[in-house]
Amino acid sequence: MKIWILHIAVLLALVLAQLVLPPYHANNLSRILVLAVFAMGYNISFGYAGLLSLGHALLFAAGMYGAGMLVHHAGMPALPALIAGGLAGGAMAGLVGLLALRTAGVSFMIVTLMFAQVGFLSILYFNGVTGGDEGIALTGPQRQILGLDMTQDTPRFWVALILFAIALLVKLALVQSRFGRLMLAMRENEERSRMLGLNPFGIKLKILVISGVFSGVAGAAYALLFGYLGGSFASVQYSILPMLYVLLGGAGTVLGPLLGAGLMFYLVDFTSGLTSAYLMVVGAALVVLVLFAPKGILGTLRERWLPWLP
Amino acid sequence: MEGLVKAAVLALTAVGLSLVFGVMRVVNVAHGAFFMLGAVLAWTVAQYVPGDPMFGWFAALLIAPAIVAAIAATADTFVLKRLNYDPEATIVATIGLLYILEQAALSLFGPDAKPVPAPFNIRLQLPWFGYSGYKIFVVFAAVAVLLAVWWFMTRTRAGLVMRATQVDRQTARAFGINVDRVYAGVFALGAGLAAIAAVLLVPISQAHYLMGGDPLLLSFIVVIIGGLGSLRGTLVAALIIGLSDGVISMFWSPTLAKIIATAAVAMVLVFRPQGLFGARA
Numbered sequence: 048m049k050i051w052i053l054h055i056a057v058l059l060a061l062v063l064a065q066l067v068l069p070p071y072h073a074n075n076l077s078r079i080l081v082l083a084v085f086a087m088g089y090n091i092s093f094g095y096a097g098l099l100s101l102g103h104a105l106l107f108a109a110g111m112y113g114a115g116m117l118v119h120h121a122g123m124p125a126l127p128a129l130i131a132g133g134l135a136g137g138a139m140a141g142l143v144g145l146l147a148l149r150t151a152g153v154s155f156m157i158v159t160l161m162f163a164q165v166g167f168l169s170i171l172y173f174n175g176v177t178g179g180d181e182g183i184a185l186t187g188p189q190r191q192i193l194g195l196d197m198t199q200d201t202p203r204f205w206v207a208l209i210l211f212a213i214a215l216l217v218k219l220a221l222v223q224s225r226f227g228r229l230m231l232a233m234r235e236n237e238e239r240s241r242m243l244g245l246n247p248f249g250i251k252l253k254i255l256v257i258s259g260v261f262s263g264v265a266g267a268a269y270a271l272l273f274g275y276l277g278g279s280f281a282s283v284q285y286s287i288l289p290m291l292y293v294l295l296g297g298a299g300t301v302l303g304p305l306l307g308a309g310l311m312f313y314l315v316d317f318t319s320g321l322t323s324a325y326l327m328v329v330g331a332a333l334v335v336l337v338l339f340a341p342k343g344i345l346g347t348l349r350e351r352w353l354p355w356l357p
Numbered sequence: 358m359e360g361l362v363k364a365a366v367l368a369l370t371a372v373g374l375s376l377v378f379g380v381m382r383v384v385n386v387a388h389g390a391f392f393m394l395g396a397v398l399a400w401t402v403a404q405y406v407p408g409d410p411m412f413g414w415f416a417a418l419l420i421a422p423a424i425v426a427a428i429a430a431t432a433d434t435f436v437l438k439r440l441n442y443d444p445e446a447t448i449v450a451t452i453g454l455l456y457i458l459e460q461a462a463l464s465l466f467g468p469d470a471k472p473v474p475a476p477f478n479i480r481l482q483l484p485w486f487g488y489s490g491y492k493i494f495v496v497f498a499a500v501a502v503l504l505a506v507w508w509f510m511t512r513t514r515a516g517l518v519m520r521a522t523q524v525d526r527q528t529a530r531a532f533g534i535n536v537d538r539v540y541a542g543v544f545a546l547g548a549g550l551a552a553i554a555a556v557l558l559v560p561i562s563q564a565h566y567l568m569g570g571d572p573l574l575l576s577f578i579v580v581i582i583g584g585l586g587s588l589r590g591t592l593v594a595a596l597i598i599g600l601s602d603g604v605i606s607m608f609w610s611p612t613l614a615k616i617i618a619t620a621a622v623a624m625v626l627v628f629r630p631q632g633l634f635g636a637r638a
Binding site: 099101146147149150152153154156157158161162164165168169171172287290294325326327329330331332333334336337338341 | 382384436439440444445446448449450452453454455456457458459460461463464574577581610612613615616619620622623624626627628
């Protein structure tokens with residue numbers, strides 16, 4: 048019970064934040080919420096099931112282009128395109144998973160990295176359709192979700208928050224279900240679960256597909272809410288960022304990705320005011336995290352004081 | 358000829374990566390950054406050495422790999438060792454290292470590509486066409502360094518210690534080998550090899566803070582096709598990839614060449630994880 052109360056309270060706090068914060072920060076918050084959905088998708092595969100992928104940018108880009116191409120080339124309305132983006136992310140994850148899940152550990156990381164690189168290069172190569180490096184800007188009429196205008200800050204925030212809320216509650220229900228415990232079983236001891244008669248390959252594939260749907264929706268939402276899709280979103284950096292958010296916030300915690308995305312976003316925002324060395328911050332954060340706090344903020348909290356935190 | 362130069366430089370870089378993976382079981386994502394660092398330092402050293410470009414370049418060949426190796430050894434002692442060489446944590450850490458090094462190069466060195474003059478400019482004139490003497494020198498130098506590495510690994514005591522650590526870390530430690538020092542040494546050696554490759558290449562291409570990306574991807578490809586941790590396979594694969602990359606890029610676009618190579622490698626890892634030349638573990 049207190050688990051649900053906590054998460055509803057977080058959502059209410061976000062609503063309050065929109066009303067109180069000045070427009071600049073409220074706008075940042077919509078960005079953080081969309082990135083947090085992406086990070087939650089990453090957390091499902093990495094945090095709960097232990098599948099360290101270095102290729103989630105591919106799934107993010109699949110959603111982004113799945114939605115963006117339909118809107119831009121076929122003139123599809125934004126809401127069905129958003130759903131299509133999620134499906135594209137899931138389908139891509141299934142495809143990658145079928146191949147990549149034959150490997151494990153270090154090979155899995157390299158294979159996912161390579162697939163993402165193939166995707167990134169393909170986007171650049173077919174630049175006639177995808178816009179390549181320059182990308183495609185979506186225009187105002189293409190960015191109407193149920194009559195809400197995504198070029199305006201306030202409706203954009205509400206859509207981002209609703210998406211985030213759905214994702215958060217779905218994820219919470221997921222990790223508390225029987226399937227959630229199966230995910231942990233994959234992380235903790237795959238061999239033993241095989242011995243108990245489970246099919247690890249099938250379960251991991253399902254996990255990856257769910258993770259892909261989250262990432263795809265996030266990618267599609269990013270394109271529609273902020274009106275731009277480009278090849279850089281498929282680059283390695285967008286595979287590293289969700290990992291960073293999840294590691295910072297706490298791998299295997301429901302709220303960790305939001306916390307990590309928010310903190311990291313403002314850390315970069317703050318330091319880019321001081322220096323241009325923004326990559327340095329990302330790099331240093333990664334090294335410090337794996338050295339001193341491999342469990343992240345919420346992971347450490349859970350270990351010390353709040354064992355019930357999901 | 359272009360392909361041969363590429364293959365030679367690639368082989369040096371990839372052997373460094375393969376060595377680190379073979380002995381330490383660490384996937385070093387920062388390897389490309391070490392390559393870049395070698396090139397950037399070569400430019401810096403060449404700036405400060407007056408007179409003939411030859412002196413500057415040879416000074417760079419000595420100093421740049423030494424500095425890079427020292428940085429690598431430091432990173433190993435302060436970061437990787439404390440992670441107990443856990444494969445997943447070290448990948449995350451080396452990604453962090455990559456970002457730090459790239460940003461450091463960008464801040465200190467600037468965003469522009471900088472040329473380094475070649476130590477000599479002899480053209481080898483054959484009756485029908487000419488060759489740049491420096492490119493031939495690069496190939497021979499790379500072969501010489503590779504032979505030296507091979508000699509070091511198979512014929513010296515330090516090489517024996519490294520191979521022993523590769524086969525069985527626990528037993529090596531039981532026999533009184535300081536495994537930590539071996540690891541730091543191997544990591545430094547691997548990074549140093551990448552830096553040597555970069556110094557050799559830099560008069561032909563240019564020093565740039567993002568130049569580490571391509572060699573990293575290619576050496577990954579080489580190491581995987583050759584079989585993770587197998588030095589002989591790495592060399593053969595470097596030749597194949599270096600030569601074929603030139604040929605494919607000539608007939609089709611370089612982007613397509615990279616797409617094909619990357620996809621092929623992913624498939625090799627999926628269906629033949631021991632590599633094309635590696636023995637089944």
